[in-house]
Structure formats: structure tokens, C-alpha cells
Amino acid sequence: MSLARVQHISISLDGFATGEGLSHEAPFGHAGERLHAWVFATRWGRGLQGKAGGSGGVDDAFVRMFAPGIGAEIMGAGKFGYPGWHEGPEWKGWWGPNPPFHTPVFVLTHRPRPSIEMEGGTTFHFLDASPAAALAAAREAAGGLDVRIGGGPSTARDFLAAGLVDHMHVVVVPILLGRGVRLWDGLEGLEQDYDVESVSTPSGVTHVTFTRTGSAG
């Protein structure tokens, strides 16, 4: 069965998954790289940057779940580009010529454009669709594999609120951002549909996983 999975969305202790003041120069606004420093301290994260070394513990094990079993990603417009990218016909996303997805990626936007094929197997498709319709399209493209709900926080929240997420991995980083976009707004009682586990690691973060009750069977 093809699952919808949210993989490592990092939030501050006060619940913000991105900061304030997003721009071309500041993809996470005033949060900078603080929410994701734990990723780039792992062997997997350093490998992404072409570097050796890094931790091989629990943080590394979690980030290595990013790709296996995933056949497509859905992301919000804000994960594809800076506010205003719609105005730039040449913009091909934050992710360089060979994006780290290596699958079809469905970008939710009210201003769709033609698909863009990148190196390494990533193709960006642009959809103006509801969460359920986008998930159906991504499932079709995923060929029986899982679909990653890639964020940002507003997109993840929309899929959670629609009851479409089977598995979620949230990482709580012990900083207080004070402002930005919250992951949890409007999700009262979400935990009742999931088995929830928490594990803190020596890097200081806490991994919280949500597994839809019964979906492990």
C-alpha cells in the first residue's frame, strides 16, 4: 500500500517550521539554518554537501529514511521558491540543477506552469489542486511507492487536517524562534489518530513520529 509520509519537518520548541521574512536570500527567514543544523551534522547530511564525516547515530538513521520507498513528492509553492518566483519564468526552484528528490515532484500553486525536467530524475509538475486531488496525482506517478508530503508547514498542515497523512516525522529543535509559520495550528486532537513516539538525541533535538493507528498491521 502506498503511504503518504511527512519526513523530517524541523520545528522550533515554540512550534515554528520557518521564520519570518522569507526571501530569495533567506529561504527560512530569520530562522536561517538553525532548524536544520542537526541534518548537516549527520553523515548523510554532510554527504549531500560532498563532505566526509558526521554523526552516525539516531539523527543519521532518521534522515536516511528520506528517500527509500518514496516515488513522488508534493510540496507547497514556498518550498519551490521565494515569494514572487511566479514572476520569474526562468526560476527552477531552490534545489540546483540536480535536486535531491530524484522523483516526480508536484508543486502546489495557484499559478501553474509547464513541467520542468531536471537532472537526476526530478521533474517538477505544477498543480492547482486540493490535497486529496494532488495526492491522487502523486500516487499515480509514484507507481505504487510512497508519497512524501514535503512541506512547508502550511502544506503539511493542510494534508494533516484533511486526514491524508499516514506517517509523520517531526523534529523539535530546542530554539525559540518567536515568529514565523507554525506547523500545529488548527490540529487539536491530531494525536488521537496516531501512535506517537518521542526520542531525544545527543545533538539536542527530539524526534517525534506519528504512525496512523492500525497502519502498522
Add this chain to the structure above:
Amino acid sequence: MSLARVQHISISLDGFATGEGLSHEAPFGHAGERLHAWVFATRWGRGLQGKAGGSGGVDDAFVRMFAPGIGAEIMGAGKFGYPGWHEGPEWKGWWGPNPPFHTPVFVLTHRPRPSIEMEGGTTFHFLDASPAAALAAAREAAGGLDVRIGGGPSTARDFLAAGLVDHMHVVVVPILLGRGVRLWDGLEGLEQDYDVESVSTPSGVTHVTFTRTGSAG
């Protein structure tokens, strides 16, 4: 040196330390007892209720730090009573004839009343004062011991914002309350003044401690 300590404030994963709809019948509003179930699963918590049994692990170790070394508590009006307790001259707090504090307790309120001496060493004093002035009064009463900043969340936040807290122990409970009173509002960058540790336990909660940088020396 006398420290100001926040001891086990429990918050939901979305940051609420109390629910919505506080009343005489519902001290934590719609949160009910869910934020504190972990306390009453420990040996210490069960002992408070005159029961045997309970867990003896990390959760128990943390709750046992409640009383040792504390010479006075400061609490907000909402921790002393339901909305409207000011109207009831006979109200002596949520805590029964022998409250679990066993020290002087300073209740911050804009409508002070005469002190109330309870059984077991607890005396409630009522103060209309700034956080700094209240802490000075509590320190005086604590006779060189530490002062517990007892909450609720608005009171803890006021003391944190004023830079008066030396040590804080927050417990993140993996539920989403959706509404209520947030602990973290307006505390951007708080972590920069503290060494922060996180540890998750088998009960599912995560203990987060803030120790003022340099105060361990």
C-alpha cells in the same frame, strides 16, 4: 546562592500549558488531566494521592526535584483559584487544607487580601507586584533557599521575559490541545541565555531543562 526555578511546567506539543474554558470545575479547561497524567504515573505522584506503586524512572526523578531546596513559591492568580475567586472571601485555593507547598507562597494578584495560613507549613501571601519585586519578597521569605516560579504559563513567561529565571524544567506531552494559554509567546531567542538539555522517557513525554549559562559554575 538562591536560584529562581521553574519546576515541571507541562505543555502540549503545540505549546499550551493550560486549555481553554478554565472554571471551578475545570482547572485546566478542556485539557483536563492530560497534561499531568505523566506525574500521576510516577511513584512520587501516586504517593501524593496516598497510593502505592508507580514508575521509578526518569519521570519520577524529575518530579522529586519539586520540593528539595525550595524555600518559597510564587504563583499567578490563576494557579490559586478559578476565574472569579476574588469574589469569594472564603476561597483558600485549589489545594485543600494541607497544600503540597509547605513553604510561604506568594500569589500575584491585582486584588490582594490578608495572608492565609494553612496546615503543613504553607502560608498564602497576596501581592500586587512586578516580577522583580515579588522575587525579592519571596527570596526574603525563603531564607537563602531557592524560589519556585510555580506558574501558570503567563506567570512563568513574565519571569522569563524579565530575565529572572535561573533554571527551568518544561515537560512536553505529545498531545495537541489546539487552544489555551501558550508558554512560549514572546520569548524569541530565550535559549541563548541557557544550556538546554532534552530527554524523552518511556511514558512518551520529553523533559527539557534550561540552565542559565554559567550558573552551574
